[in-house]
Amino acid sequence: MRIILVGLGALGQGLLGHLGEQADSLLDAYGLRAKIVAALDTSGAVVQPAGLDPAVLLRTKRSRGGLAGLQPYFRPGRRALEIIHTVDADAVVEVTPTNILDGEPAMSHIRGALKARRHVVTANKGPIVLAMGYLTSLAEEMGAILRFSGTVGGGTPMLDLARHSLRGDRVVSIAGIVNGTTNYILTRMGEGLAFEEALEQAKKLGYAEANPAYDVEGTDAAIKLAILSNWAMGTRLRVTDVSARGIKEVTLADIERAQAQGKVIKLIARCDGKVASVQPELIPKTDPLNVPGPLNAVTYTTENVGPITLVGKGAGGRETAGALLRDLIDIHLRSK
Numbered sequence: 001m002r003i004i005l006v007g008l009g010a011l012g013q014g015l016l017g018h019l020g021e022q023a024d025s026l027l028d029a030y031g032l033r034a035k036i037v038a039a040l041d042t043s044g045a046v047v048q049p050a051g052l053d054p055a056v057l058l059r060t061k062r063s064r065g066g067l068a069g070l071q072p073y074f075r076p077g078r079r080a081l082e083i084i085h086t087v088d089a090d091a092v093v094e095v096t097p098t099n100i101l102d103g104e105p106a107m108s109h110i111r112g113a114l115k116a117r118r119h120v121v122t123a124n125k126g127p128i129v130l131a132m133g134y135l136t137s138l139a140e141e142m143g144a145i146l147r148f149s150g151t152v153g154g155g156t157p158m159l160d161l162a163r164h165s166l167r168g169d170r171v172v173s174i175a176g177i178v179n180g181t182t183n184y185i186l187t188r189m190g191e192g193l194a195f196e197e198a199l200e201q202a203k204k205l206g207y208a209e210a211n212p213a214y215d216v217e218g219t220d221a222a223i224k225l226a227i228l229s230n231w232a233m234g235t236r237l238r239v240t241d242v243s244a245r246g247i248k249e250v251t252l253a254d255i256e257r258a259q260a261q262g263k264v265i266k267l268i269a270r271c272d273g274k275v276a277s278v279q280p281e282l283i284p285k286t287d288p289l290n291v292p293g294p295l296n297a298v299t300y301t302t303e304n305v306g307p308i309t310l311v312g313k314g315a316g317g318r319e320t321a322g323a324l325l326r327d328l329i330d331i332h333l334r335s336k
């Protein structure tokens with residue numbers, strides 16, 4: 001499989017790591033020979049139709065000079081769409097930063113790739129929350145496959161479980177913790193730390209961004225809930241349809257009161273197919289959604305089986321790159 005990799009941050013580099021380390025086992029287990037024929041960041045592209053060595057690419061990207069050090073393959077200033085249209089490839093992996101206002105530049109990259117009949121794998125929430133319906137039908141029309149397992153739950157297969165492992169069943173409601181940063185902050189507040197202190201710790205550990213508003217105000221969780229619910233229940237939620245309240249108003253006194261009742265406060269994303277919300281909720285300590293630290297968890301309640309809960313890490317370059325790899329393997333097996 002010839003792959004164009006757009007974005008060489010934590011996830012792009014994580015994927016290169018997996019492809020380098022697992023090359024033999026991917027070939028043995030799935031017959032997958034993944035070849036990176038082009039890779040891009042904001043400086044330009046490296047292009048080599050015969051395939052770039054993932055380890056060399058990774059080393060070069062991490063070196064001081066960046067991709068420019070990969071001569072003679074470096075093409076300064078080249079943009080992704082141009083490469084997608086001119087370099088022969090089977091799949092495009094899109095891992096540029098998320099933009100939920102208009103999805104760009106990922107929206108154009110994904111649309112362009114599908115229109116050129118390339119399969120697409122992404123972890124980018126922007127285009128998926130804004131246009132999942134349009135992009136999946138475009139993929140179908142073009143005979144291409146679009147996969148986005150990494151958009152929710154990092155490497156934890158939350159989307160895959162809902163669709164692939166629950167065939168013949170129906171998800172009737174979703175409740176989950178889909179933002180690791182806020183779960184970490186609430187966990188530390190449960191240990192007696194004030195909100196600001198817990199937030200500082202989250203930043204130090206790399207769980208929170210320098211500007212944590214997106215997480216703390218519940219926006220990131222609302223985006224993920226919309227994706228989950230549109231995927232698992234066929235709703236057509238936009239982010240603005242999710243009533244979102246973050247954790248800024250949760251006080252230590254609230255947490256102590258909850259503890260006295262044998263409960264905890266968690267930022268719960270919830271959808272019953274009609275109403276969707278993200279808000280701090282009191283849940284029993286024994287609820288399977290009571291997971292600590294930066295963990296994520298989702299409970300699907302299904303018609304036949306009842307509640308099923310999946311728990312795992314919700315982010316991380318290596319972990320989420322595992323979701324990209326799963327999607328690539330899936331596409332390879334389906335298009336054989």
Ligand SMILES: NC(=O)c1ccc[n+]([C@@H]2O[C@H](COP(=O)([O-])OP(=O)(O)OC[C@H]3O[C@@H](n4cnc5c(N)ncnc54)[C@H](OP(=O)(O)O)[C@@H]3O)[C@@H](O)[C@H]2O)c1
Pocket residue numbers: 006007008009010011012040041042043080095096097098099105123124125150151152154314315316317320
């Ligand atoms: N990291 C996670 O744990 C995680 C989990 C789930 C989903 N995601 C999503 O996955 C995507 C990638 O995440 P990440 O953590 O890898 O992001 P990141 O570390 O910020 O990396 C983004 C990469 O995209 C490149 N880029 C930006 N604009 C570009 C353009 N127009 N053309 C080509 N390359 C461009 C950047 O280039 P430079 O290197 O030159 O800056 C950088 O290499 C994001 O949408 C994120 O929301 C991430």
